[in-house]
Structure formats: structure tokens, C-alpha cells
Amino acid sequence: MNVEEFSEHYQVRKLTEDDAEIVFSLCKQNSLFYEYCPPFVTIESICHDMVKLPPKKSREDKYYVGFFDAGRLIAVMDLIDGYPDTQTAFIGFFMTDISVQKRGVGSGIVSGLCAYFRAHGYQAVRLGWVKGNAQSESFWHKNHFVETGITYDTDGYTVIVAQRELF
């Protein structure tokens, strides 16, 4: 996958531990998210998430990427290629900078990403949100993600699995 093609509007590249500080600056402003998905973000948790993988996936499938606008990080996404099946891309995490929120930036990035995967023959994009987090739920509904009926309980909260079909 060529991550530069994830967006027509922003510069996209993989993030590394060297970027942990700027990711932290973006994440720590989004305190509401961590009320539903504790514990609160740290540099260490970001570095851990940068390499975390679901079962049976390898490093080559992992795309922890940043979206930059004129050099400034405005969104972070953790994407797994081919999970849970080869036809599906999985968004493990997505967050925009609080200073750009509510202006269509997040939706624009998700539309661009879905267009990329559709063009590459994928069937669906899948993700999960924490039950009760109206911000996440509303955002993903607005972006045409529909509950699959699958939920799972983890670390004191429930995750609702949703999917957007690309065809």
C-alpha cells in the first residue's frame, strides 16, 4: 500500500517513535475519548500502539499514519491491512486535532481512505467504537458505518464493531 495515496488533500506518512511527541500533543487534547477508552494517553502508550498487532497479523500489515497539513499533524490513524479478512481494512484508531474538529476534516479523510480501498478492490472498512461514546458513534454513523451486530467486552468497556461496505 502506498500511504501517500490515502488522501488527496493531506500529506500522509507512517509515524515512528520519533513522532510520539507530536502524536501525544494531538491526543492529549481529546480528553473525552479517554474517558470512554481509558487509561489516558501517554508517550509510552503511543509507542506501544505504534507496534501493536491483532492476532495473526504482521508488521507489514500495520499502518500507523499521520495526516499533515502544511507540515502540521492534523490526524492520526492506526490501520491494519487485511483484517479480519483479506478484503477488509481495519481502522484501530482515528483522531483529529481538536483545533480542526467539526469542520469536516475527519469525514474528508475517511472518504478519501474509503475511495482508496474501493479503488484497490477491497470490500469493506471495519472498526469499533466504545459503547456510549456519542462522539465516536455519531461520527462513524455520519460516515456510513453500520453496526455488524458484533460486540466484545474488554478492560471495563464494550466495543461495538461496525463496517462500511465499499461496493
Ligand SMILES: CC(C)(COP(=O)(O)OP(=O)(O)OC[C@H]1O[C@@H](n2cnc3c(N)ncnc32)[C@H](O)[C@@H]1OP(=O)(O)O)[C@@H](O)C(=O)NCCC(=O)NCCS
Ligand atoms: C470523531 C472525530 C474523529 C471527528 O473528527 P472531525 O474532524 O470533527 O470530523 P467531522 O467534522 O468530519 O465530523 C464531525 C462529526 O463528528 C461527530 N461529533 C464530533 N464531536 C461530537 C460531539 N461532541 N458529540 C457528538 N458528536 C460529535 C458528529 O457526527 C459531527 O457531525 P456534525 O458536525 O454534523 O454534528 C474527532 O472528534 C475525534 O478525533 N474524536 C476523538 C477520537 C475519536 O472519537 N475517534 C473515533 C473513534 S476511534
